[in-house]
Amino acid sequence: MKTSISKFSFFLAVAALALTFSAFKQGAKPWPVPDKFEKMTNPIKSDASSLKEGKELWAKHCQSCHGKNGLGDGSKAAQLKTEPGDFSVAAFQKLSNGNLFYKISEGRSDMPSFKKKVDGDEDIWNLINYIRTFKK
Numbered sequence: 001m002k003t004s005i006s007k008f009s010f011f012l013a014v015a016a017l018a019l020t021f022s023a024f025k026q027g028a029k030p031w032p033v034p035d036k037f038e039k040m041t042n043p044i045k046s047d048a049s050s051l052k053e054g055k056e057l058w059a060k061h062c063q064s065c066h067g068k069n070g071l072g073d074g075s076k077a078a079q080l081k082t083e084p085g086d087f088s089v090a091a092f093q094k095l096s097n098g099n100l101f102y103k104i105s106e107g108r109s110d111m112p113s114f115k116k117k118v119d120g121d122e123d124i125w126n127l128i129n130y131i132r133t134f135k136k
């Protein structure tokens with residue numbers, strides 16, 4: 001009797017552990033970007049009107065997951081399978097404009113593809129100009 005109880009509690013402990021681990025979010029996997037995107041340059045100057053556009057688009061399409069200031073703390077962030085990341089850190093801000101352009105247009109898992117949602121490339125560039133303001 002005693003051994004079956006301890007076997008059962010061992011089983012419970014293992015099950016609890018497995019559950020805890022499966023609840024952890026997936027860490028960010030490397031996201032390869034084709035060369036032709038890496039080399040793109042941003043055709044839109046980061047002036048007041050571009051930043052204004054970018055800010056509006058951000059509030060409408062991105063903030064719910066990425067948070068107001070790109071810290072990854074949006075209202076939907078807790079429900080996501082993957083971390084949306086922190087856009088204020090140097091490692092993120094080092095990514096090229098074309099790298100961000102590719103990821104925003106194509107999307108991956110929880111990150112939606114925006115090439116059809118926003119009004120053409122220009123909106124994506126306005127967003128990228130705005131994202132650059134999150135730099136610490």
Ligand code: HEC
Pocket residue numbers: 028029031057058061062063064065066076080082083084085092100103104108109110111112114127
């Ligand atoms: C439904 C939630 C959600 C929305 C809305 C969303 N994102 Fe994301 N985003 C994510 C997640 C989750 C990831 C991480 C995806 C991965 O690594 O597989 C991500 C990744 C990114 C990345 C790449 C980050 C990196 O470190 O490489 C960029 C750039 C980005 N999002 C920009 C945007 C922009 C701009 C918008 C609005 C137009 C937006 N996202 C809207 C959830 C979202």
